[in-house]
Structures are given as C-alpha cells and as structure tokens.
Amino acid sequence: MTRPRGLAAARSVSEHSRRGGERQDPFSELARYSKLFYDRGWMPGTSGNLSIKIKSKPLTIAITPSSVDKGEVAAGDILVVSISKVVRGKKGLRPSAETSIHEALYESFPDCGAVFHVHTVHSTLVATRCASKGVVAFAGLEMLKGFETLSPKAPAKIPVLDNIDDLKEFGENVRRNKERLSKVPAFLIAHHGMTCWGKNGQEAEKNLELMEFLCRYAWEAQ
C-alpha cells in the first residue's frame, strides 16, 4: 500500500475515527469503502465520491479522485483538500467534482466525519419519482430505528434535492437546506442518486445501507 506523504494531519488517523476508538488512516479506509461500494454496484462507471474529514480547522478532507474506476482506487490515489484547495494528490488526479457538496455538509454539521455519495438504482428510482415533491417519507418501518438522530416511531422525511449542474451552487443549496437535512443524515438527488453521512466512515456506511433498504422497499411496495 502506498501511504500518502507530506501532510502531518493526513498521516494521522482522522479525528472522528480516533474518537470512535478505531485507528484507521482515512486513505486506506476510503480505498476500502470505494471497492466495497463498487462491488455492490453502487459506484458504476467511475461515478460516486467518498470523503473522510481529517480536521475541522481549517476544514481538511481526504476524498476520492474524479474519473477513476472506483473498484481500483488505491490509498495513494486519495487526495487531500483543505478549504477547497488540493494540498496533496498524485499527479494527474483531480478531486471529485462534487467536493463542494462534501465541504458544505462538513461545515453545516460539525459532528459529520464522513460523507459518502453513491448511485444506486433504487435511490435513483425513488429520487426521480419524488423529485417534484422534494421529499420522500418513510414511516413505521423497523429499519428506521437505525437512524440515531430520529425519534422512535417518528417518520423519516428525506429531502430530495434538485440535481444542480453548477456544483458550487449545489453546495450552497445544501447549506440553505441545513434545517431539513438535520433530521436524518441523508438526502436523495433527483434523477441522480443519494448522499449519506455520519460521524465516521462506519456510520456513513450504515446510513447508506439503511437508505438503500428504504428506497428498495419504497419502490417495490408500489
């Protein structure tokens, strides 16, 4: 494994992994999740992007590269972006075009330690069906207990955000929707896919799995 070099913060474990009692570096962790989600069919055709926060001040994140087969991302391919500027990256690689969306989530939610964006078939189907309403609601399902931020038995109202081509503007739209996004750490993107987050990679992965179950259930129940 190629271990990224040149940034003291990046050599250490991420803040939130450390708090969670785990000692994984964010680069190998992101490479592992990228392969895992690719193998599940959630990141086809180089799509999707994953990040883990390295530190809050200044906001510094490790993020997957753009236009790279997500089944073949190595730890050394992961870039480090600090306040929207690449501070570490292999020559020829660019950070995800959706970095602005990740940054908006980390800035809006201080406890957020990992943001995962994938293109699953069922999240895209449900996001497209509910695009005009701007929300999809789930209620009474045992699986909702998996969202720690949700009150027991409360319905989960997941925002369906517009698929805005201008990604800086998309990031601004995330900030504008902060209140709606504070209930459940997930949103769908119309005609596009879904984004989930958590205090660390493990929690963001769990939230993706819950959302994928809910979207598949919603689609197949119709």
Ligand SMILES: [Zn+2]
């Ligand atoms: Zn996408």
